[in-house]
Amino acid sequence: AAAETLEKKKSPLLYRIHDASTPEKLESLKEFLSTLNMKLPSSGGLRPSVFNGLLAKVKDTPQAHLVNEVVLRSQAQAEYAPQNIGHFGLNLRRYAHFTSPIRRYADLIVHRGLIKALGLGDDGLPDGIEAKLEAVGGEISAAERRAMLAERDTIDRLIALWMSDRIGATFQGRIAGVVKSGMFIRLDESGADGFIPASTIGLDYYRYDEGSHSLIGDKSGETYQLGDRVEVKLVEAAPFAGALRFEMLSPGRIAGKRIRGSGSKKPASASKRKPTRRSRTSAKSKPGTKKR
Structure with a gap:
């Protein structure tokens, strides 16, 4: 309503815009959905209703969390700009933030x-602001992302400090991200994120399958996939870096089923192994969320 009012008054404004997904992200999403025997239309412009249909199809199924996470990651990031392209995620032709409680x-x-525009007082936009709005929108969008990163870093450090006296404790969680070097785990109890290096999962060699967002054992076929529920043990907490390192306790899956007695059980020395520089770096590169 605010955007419509200002447009009618031919007033300059900053829109909150959200572009459609890039072809590369859509292709990656199609590849992932194919692993679940689901399809994304291969031609024509995709509307938000297509993604809503996907989420409705998996609602209340074991794949719901996984599909929601991958669909979210396939979306573009919203930003501020004086040129309106609409808001894809909200399915609105025009949208302007108006009463945010944090006062952007x-x-x-x-x-x-x-x-x-409505003659409500003397504190309106100054003349000539149109020439500055594109730069202002870019600065605001960049500041928003910096603020999100700073918030995340602060929370990570505080949680790592809080968890530092719980070394050896076990937790329930979910795989929140999968990369070549390992996987990120988000704990149910606190929402804390930590990393499991692929080299510590077991005696097998685990390869990263980008299409299915999984790590798959070469010999056993044991699979850990984004969204899987797991049990982990905390083996290291580094408050200054804001990093946690876990050991995997749950077996993976073969052909969609949990297995037992596979290479998921580490030798006693594995949990005592010090993290490599690579694993420390990876633990700080966890996937983030997108604000709309």
Whole structure:
């Protein structure tokens, strides 16, 4: 409504825009869905209803969390700009932040635009602001992302400090990210994120399958996939780096079923192994979420 009002008054404003997914991300999503015998239309423009249909199809199924996570990662990131391309995720032709409780600067521009356009006072947008809005939108979008990273780093350090006296404790969680060097685990109890290096999973060699977001054992076929529920043991907490390292306790899957007695059980020395520089770096590169 704020965007529509300002458009009718021919007032400058910053839109909250959200582009459709890139062809590369859509192709990756198609490849993933094919592993679940699901399809994404191969031609024509994709509308938000297509993604809603996918999520509705897996609702209340074991694959729900996995599909939700991968669909979210396939989306573009929202930003601020004076040129309107609509908001794909919200399925709106025009959208402007108006009453955010954290008072983004973009909201103030909308407020001041309404003050001037509707004759509500002397605190409206200054003349000539149009020439600056593109730069302002870029700065606001960049500041928003910096703030999200700073918030995440702060939380990671505080959680690592809080967990530092729980070395050896076991936790229930979910695989929140899979990369070539290992996987990220998000704990149910606290939402804390930690890393498991692939080299510590077991005696097998695990390869990363990008299409299915999985690590798959060469010999056993044992598979750990994004979204799987697992039990892990905390083996290291580094508060300054904001990093946690876990040991995998749960067996993986073969042909969709949990297995037992596979290479998922580590020798006693595995849990005492110090993390390599690679695993420390990977533990800080966990996937983030996108704000809309």
